[in-house]
Amino acid sequence: MKLDELRRTERAVVTGLDAQGAERRRLMDLGVMPGVEIVAEGTSPLGDPTAYLVRGSVIALRRCQARGIDVDDGAHR
Amino acid sequence: MSSDTVLGTAERLRATLPKDFGDGVVSSIYQDADRITRHSVSTHGEQGRPALDQVLDRALTHRVWGFVVMGALFFGVFWFTITGAAVPSDLLYDLLVANGHAWVRDGFTAVGAPWWVTGLVVDGMYLGTAWVIAVMLPPMAIFFPLFTLLEDFGYLPRVAFNLDRLYARAGAHGKQALTMMMGFGCNAAGVTATRIIDSPRERLIAIITNNFSICNGRWPTLILMSTVFVGALAPPGVAGLVAAGTVVTVAVLGIVTTLVVSWFLSRTVLRGETSVYSLELPPYRPPQVMRTIYTSLIDRTLKVLVRAVVMAAPAGAVIWLLSNVTVGDSSLAAHAVSALDASGWLLGLNGIVLLAYVVAIPANEIIIPTILMLTLTLGPVVAPGASAGVMLDVPDATAGAVLIGAGGWTLLTAVNLMLFSMLHNPCSTTMLTIWRETRSVKWTATATFLPLGLACLVTASTAAVWRAFS
Amino acid sequence: MTVDLPIPSAVSPLAETPAASCGSCTLHNAANLKRLGLHVDGCDAVVALAGNPNTGKSTVFNALTGLRQHVGNWPGTTVSRAEGGFSLGGSAYKVVDLPGTYSLLSNSRDEDVARDFLLFGDPDVTVVVVDATRLERNLNLVLQVLQVTGRVVVALNLMDEARRHGIEVDVRHLSRELGVPVVPMAARRGEGVPELLGRIADMTSGETRVRPRRQQALAPVVARAVDELAGQLSAEFPGLANARWVALRLLEGDAGTERAVRDGSLGDLARQQTARIAS
Numbered sequence: 001m002k003l004d005e006l007r008r009t010e011r012a013v014v015t016g017l018d019a020q021g022a023e024r025r026r027l028m029d030l031g032v033m034p035g036v037e038i039v040a041e042g043t044s045p046l047g048d049p050t051a052y053l054v055r056g057s058v059i060a061l062r063r064c065q066a067r068g069i070d071v072d073d074g075a076h077r
Numbered sequence: 078m079s080s081d082t083v084l085g086t087a088e089r090l091r092a093t094l095p096k097d098f099g100d101g102v103v104s105s106i107y108q109d110a111d112r113i114t115r116h117s118v119s120t121h122g123e124q125g126r127p128a129l130d131q132v133l134d135r136a137l138t139h140r141v142w143g144f145v146v147m148g149a150l151f152f153g154v155f156w157f158t159i160t161g162a163a164v165p166s167d168l169l170y171d172l173l174v175a176n177g178h179a180w181v182r183d184g185f186t187a188v189g190a191p192w193w194v195t196g197l198v199v200d201g202m203y204l205g206t207a208w209v210i211a212v213m214l215p216p217m218a219i220f221f222p223l224f225t226l227l228e229d230f231g232y233l234p235r236v237a238f239n240l241d242r243l244y245a246r247a248g249a250h251g252k253q254a255l256t257m258m259m260g261f262g263c264n265a266a267g268v269t270a271t272r273i274i275d276s277p278r279e280r281l282i283a284i285i286t287n288n289f290s291i292c293n294g295r296w297p298t299l300i301l302m303s304t305v306f307v308g309a310l311a312p313p314g315v316a317g318l319v320a321a322g323t324v325v326t327v328a329v330l331g332i333v334t335t336l337v338v339s340w341f342l343s344r345t346v347l348r349g350e351t352s353v354y355s356l357e358l359p360p361y362r363p364p365q366v367m368r369t370i371y372t373s374l375i376d377r378t379l380k381v382l383v384r385a386v387v388m389a390a391p392a393g394a395v396i397w398l399l400s401n402v403t404v405g406d407s408s409l410a411a412h413a414v415s416a417l418d419a420s421g422w423l424l425g426l427n428g429i430v431l432l433a434y435v436v437a438i439p440a441n442e443i444i445i446p447t448i449l450m451l452t453l454t455l456g457p458v459v460a461p462g463a464s465a466g467v468m469l470d471v472p473d474a475t476a477g478a479v480l481i482g483a484g485g486w487t488l489l490t491a492v493n494l495m496l497f498s499m500l501h502n503p504c505s506t507t508m509l510t511i512w513r514e515t516r517s518v519k520w521t522a523t524a525t526f527l528p529l530g531l532a533c534l535v536t537a538s539t540a541a542v543w544r545a546f547s
Numbered sequence: 548m549t550v551d552l553p554i555p556s557a558v559s560p561l562a563e564t565p566a567a568s569c570g571s572c573t574l575h576n577a578a579n580l581k582r583l584g585l586h587v588d589g590c591d592a593v594v595a596l597a598g599n600p601n602t603g604k605s606t607v608f609n610a611l612t613g614l615r616q617h618v619g620n621w622p623g624t625t626v627s628r629a630e631g632g633f634s635l636g637g638s639a640y641k642v643v644d645l646p647g648t649y650s651l652l653s654n655s656r657d658e659d660v661a662r663d664f665l666l667f668g669d670p671d672v673t674v675v676v677v678d679a680t681r682l683e684r685n686l687n688l689v690l691q692v693l694q695v696t697g698r699v700v701v702a703l704n705l706m707d708e709a710r711r712h713g714i715e716v717d718v719r720h721l722s723r724e725l726g727v728p729v730v731p732m733a734a735r736r737g738e739g740v741p742e743l744l745g746r747i748a749d750m751t752s753g754e755t756r757v758r759p760r761r762q763q764a765l766a767p768v769v770a771r772a773v774d775e776l777a778g779q780l781s782a783e784f785p786g787l788a789n790a791r792w793v794a795l796r797l798l799e800g801d802a803g804t805e806r807a808v809r810d811g812s813l814g815d816l817a818r819q820q821t822a823r824i825a826s
């Protein structure tokens with residue numbers, strides 16, 4: 001599934017990134033890379049972006065970014 | 078050339094590597110960091126984010142409460158500023174303007190200073206400075222510490238988070254919300270802060286629109302206008318609330334303008350991709366109240382005040398000269414004002430306000446004192462016989478009395494002055510900063526004249542509509 | 548429509564970076580500290596403050612220099628480098644507060660100032676200010692800095708928050724793993740500042756022996772390419788201390804590094820580093 005499908009307080013493990021180039025590198029610098037655990041913390045009042053907890057920091061990602069991140073929430077295992 | 082061989086080798090070798098080899102480097106470093114952390118850190122108690130942070134974020138970014146709290150916080154800051162500043166402002170006025178001016182003047186006369194020295198120094202420089210201090214010091218001494226407390230607490234990134242979608246729709250960078258908030262302190266600082274925006278296109282949008290964040294030089298204008306003209310319309314009990322509401326409304330209008338202009342720019346001259354970014358929301362930190370109050374008084378309030386005083390003294394001298402150098406049958410100032418009066422009327426303002434804006438280009442801070450001094454010396458209902466450039470003997474010559482009594486101001490003048498103040502061109506320091514950051518005459522000119530044009534357009538329309546209905 | 552903005556103060560290595568004189572080992576007593584504010588002419592050593600955004604770099608800077616660089620609880624409060632100074636035990640130090648960076652490996656321009664200063668400014672000591680409550684992400688940057696320079700002191704800041712959240716850090720173990728000194732701090736309250744000063748002084752006087760942890764786990768093809776290019780770099784720019792890192796950046800096609808090769812700043816850096824070793 002994609003990261004933007006994750007609902008508040010749900011947690012999942014990142015399995016892949018679609019982004020390329022500078023954006024991909026930026027996400028990886030923040031620690032968003034395969035194998036890392038990520039928790040959805042809450043969405044902006046206007047519906048976008050959403051805040052995610054990753055490696056102890058809260059980072060806001062817009063939906064278009066979250067859609068490019070594959071995650072596994074354990075439900076399919 | 079040695080550099081060419083090195084770069085040539087790099088290019089040749091790059092071709093032999095898998096395209097995403099950098100990913101491997103980045104993730105192997107992270108894995109190492111992860112391993113070291115696991116071996117050196119032990120956690121007691123519950124893991125994850127502190128519960129208080131979660132609760133706060135839940136409230137401050139809530140679908141409904143997020144905006145309610147945001148409005149309430151900003152409203153509270155201004156209400157507190159306006160009600161808190163009223164008494165000290167009056168005291169300072171009594172001390173520095175009403176009495177101090179007479180004392181200093183007497184002192185100069187006693188030592189036998191020539192009339193023009195007394196005029197230039199006392200009626201020009203001293204008076205300009207005294208007005209600046211009386212009008213600006215109290216609100217700034219309350220506003221900046223409060224704002225800094227919010228900043229220290231970690232609230233500003235939440236505002237950016239709440240508003241992000243609007244910026245995305247406007248084709249602007251999400252971090253523009255942060256630079257906009259820096260602009261609420263000082264536009265020059267806001268323009269410098271746009272360096273956090275990577276894409277040149279979006280950075281330019283942020284630079285051009287930063288002017289619509291009301292800066293500390295303009296808050297006093299809004300606060301004074303709201304208090305004297307809008308708050309006064311309400312019953313005394315709620316006057317402060319109404320005045321605070323007015324200031325917040327104008328500030329929100331500024332944000333709306335920022336979004337509209339950003340939208341316009343990103344669809345016309347600055348078209349392009351919206352770049353994605355990721356905003357980090359820092360943990361909430363209990364602010365160090367005393368330290369914050371102290372440093373914000375020193376670093377923000379005092380800095381702004383010193384700048385205002387430095388600008389006000391020469392401006393006061395210029396005003397005095399303008400009012401006392403006569404050409405033909407009246408002073409230079411009178412000539413200028415009557416030349417500007419027609420356009421002033423068109424904008425729902427008057428010639429004095431426009432002249433004041435010309436004199437006050439170096440700093441927005443001195444707009445109100447400049448207007449006051451010009452009104453006192455040239456106001457339309459000035460009693461004949463009053464000597465030019467000298468404080469009139471208005472019994473209750475507080476700012477409001479001067480403007481209404483001597484200046485013939487109406488609610489329209491006040492509303493349009495607020496709109497003009499919110500929209501008009503950036504101050505000279507900001508222009509210089511824009512030039513330094515863009516190194517482009519074209520963009521500096523755009524950032525200067527676009528707001529000015531918008532200010533004229535909006536105030537002229539308001540005036541026309543107002544007059545049609547009243 | 549193309550828009551081109553100048554990069555704010557990109558590569559500008561400091562003109563004077565005299566090597567520290569060894570041997571004169573002073574008793575490092577914080578009481579000796581004289582905050583010099585902005586007066587930093589003719590300093591003996593340059594100290595760079597680097598770190599993730601919002602970890603307290605400016606707070607540490609203010610504690611060291613007595614200045615009041617703006618401190619705010621959001622990432623992006625510092626956008627250009629600020630300079631100040633202090634003197635301790637007879638030596639004058641220049642401190643450079645850098646904007647926050649998540650990584651030295653990215654290409655984003657808002658991180659140019661910090662990245663270029665660390666790589667080409669050749670500071671005598673680099674203090675990496677890290678957030679003790681988010682060690683993992685902060686160590687990512689520390690490990691990258693260690694690839695560039697070994698003269699690093701890690702300021703483990705926000706220890707008060709870590710304690711409050713029940714996070715305990717084994718400082719000695721951490722220091723052993725990284726191969727450089729680690730100083731636990733709560734800069735906002737001034738905790739740990741004397742210790743940090745001592746470490747900085749020891750590092751400049753050459754008293755501290757460091758074994759910076761270097762990253763070796765490159766894929767074989769990458770390692771081979773890095774080795775070849777680094778060899779050529781060392782031949783072209785004798786004395787270049789971090790040839791492998793420069794090689795890696797060139798292989799990635801980093802524009803800033805390519806520029807440094809072309810405009811000679813890499814050559815200048817190599818000469819400076821040679822001079823440091825010689826003295």
Ligand SMILES: Nc1nc2c(ncn2[C@@H]2O[C@H](COP(=O)(O)OP(=O)(O)O)[C@@H](O)[C@H]2O)c(=O)[nH]1
Nearest residue numbers: 601602603604605606618619620705733734735
């Ligand atoms: N509790 C606590 N907060 C700190 C400490 N050092 C810095 N801060 C806070 O962390 C935030 C970021 O500090 P700043 O110096 O601006 O960080 P920079 O972005 O790295 O320069 C501010 O709100 C500081 O007050 C500390 O030792 N303890």
Ligand SMILES: [Mg+2]
Nearest residue numbers: 604605624625
């Ligand atoms: Mg800082």
